[in-house]
Each structure stands twice: as structure tokens, then as C-alpha cells.
Amino acid sequence: MGQSITGKIAYITGASSGIGRATALELAREGVNVGLIARTESKLKEVAQEAETLGVKASVATADIANIEEVDQAIDHLQNELGSANILINNAGIGLNGSFLDLKPEDWKHTFEVNVYGTYHVTRAVLPQMIKRNNGDIFNISSSSGLKGTAGSTSYSASKFAIQGMTEALMQEVRRNNIRVFTLNPSLVATELVFGDKLDEQDKEKYMQPEDLAEYMVGQLKLHPRIFIKQSLQWATNPF
Numbered sequence: 001m002g003q004s005i006t007g008k009i010a011y012i013t014g015a016s017s018g019i020g021r022a023t024a025l026e027l028a029r030e031g032v033n034v035g036l037i038a039r040t041e042s043k044l045k046e047v048a049q050e051a052e053t054l055g056v057k058a059s060v061a062t063a064d065i066a067n068i069e070e071v072d073q074a075i076d077h078l079q080n081e082l083g084s085a086n087i088l089i090n091n092a093g094i095g096l097n098g099s100f101l102d103l104k105p106e107d108w109k110h111t112f113e114v115n116v117y118g119t120y121h122v123t124r125a126v127l128p129q130m131i132k133r134n135n136g137d138i139f140n141i142s143s144s145s146g147l148k149g150t151a152g153s154t155s156y157s158a159s160k161f162a163i164q165g166m167t168e169a170l171m172q173e174v175r176r177n178n179i180r181v182f183t184l185n186p187s188l189v190a191t192e193l194v195f196g197d198k199l200d201e202q203d204k205e206k207y208m209q210p211e212d213l214a215e216y217m218v219g220q221l222k223l224h225p226r227i228f229i230k231q232s233l234q235w236a237t238n239p240f
Helices: 018-029 041-052 068-082 105-133 154-177 210-221
Strands: 009-013 033-038 058-062 087-090 136-141 179-186 231-234
Touching: 009 018, 009 068, 009 105, 018 033, 018 041, 018 087, 018 210, 033 041, 033 068, 041 058, 058 068, 068 105, 087 105, 105 136, 105 154, 105 179, 136 154, 136 210, 154 179, 154 231, 179 210, 210 231
Parallel strands: 009 033, 009 087, 033 058, 087 136, 136 179, 179 231
Antiparallel strands: none
């Protein structure tokens, strides 16, 4: 038998759109109070208002996750508003495409500052309370590019491979604290980050949707605490 997640508290990064927004709302439907982190306050407030119509508490905090001081302030704010997180969704990230020689050193640096250091900053701020409470769930959203490099995605793939290693090591460290650490590796998802405005509504339906991943994560959270799927790869059946 699984477990209920009603009444738990989840922090979600990149919560203003795409996978983060869909996950926040799916968790809210399950009765989970949500702390929303992103850079744009107006969009966060829209998501928070929609979550609150589902009968849960929602709090917003703006932060660039590449900035450790902003992250610490955001987490402090959410803890004061909602309490400490039972669930952390490290979703925020960026993707810069281009050949190895076309990408500039600052492109590489920025990709790692957001995707790798950003995930580290948020997890570092949230993990102590999970350890103190002796339970928790952490999702790190990686990518299929974190399992197999592809031409034109050298900096992005490298950052997502780093997420894989960090997650694997952290999972081993905190198992004794009853904390589950998951990695999701989706292929193409119909989000603005991936496609911008290049797809019409009919084409979008061919690809994996943010809501698909949100439902998948909720399903994993409901698994009995003794079991978890540490790494998974998600594909759309036939997007082409």
C-alpha cells in the first residue's frame, strides 16, 4: 500500500511555467502546500492563486538560483510562511544549444551556475531540515541529455551529467535519513524552454507534456517510503 501526501509541503524551483508550474498545480490537487520559486514574481503569483483555489496554502519567493544569497533568503521566506519542506523539486534550469566552438566560455559558466550550482544551492538550503526530521523526497529534473550526449548540446549535456553524479552520491548519503532522492530524465517536453513559440497547439500534443511529468512525480511520491525509483527516463511514444 502506498502513502498519502496530503498536508505535506513542497518547494518547487522554476515554478512560474512549464514543468514547475504543472507540478505545483498537480501537487496542490493532492492537498500539498506549495512554495514556489522563480525569478518572475508576477508569474509566480498567478500560479499561487491557482493553487490556492484548490484548497492549499501557497507562498512565492523570487530568486535566481545561481545566486546562493538569494536562494537562502527565498528558502527562509518559504519556511516562515509554510514550514519546512517535505518535498523538493529541483526543476529550474537553462539550455544553451550550439556547437562546442560556437559556445562562449561565459555560456558554459552560466549553464553550470544555473543547472548544477543552482541545484546545489537549493538542496543545501533545504536538506538540513529533512535530515533533522528524518524524512523527505528530493527530485532533480535532469534530461535524456544527461544520459547520452548529443551534438550541439555540449554544455547542457555536461551540466546534466553532473546532476546525475550529484544525485547518485547524495542518494547514497541520505538513505540512512529516510530521504529519497530521484532523478527524472525526460526527452523532449513541450515547454517554452525547449521550443519557444515554434510549435502550434496540434504539434505540441505530439510531445511529452509538463502535466505528464507532474503526474509521474506524484505517483512516485505516493510509493511506500521503503521503495523509490532513483532514476527514470521518460519518452513520448511517437512525437515525429
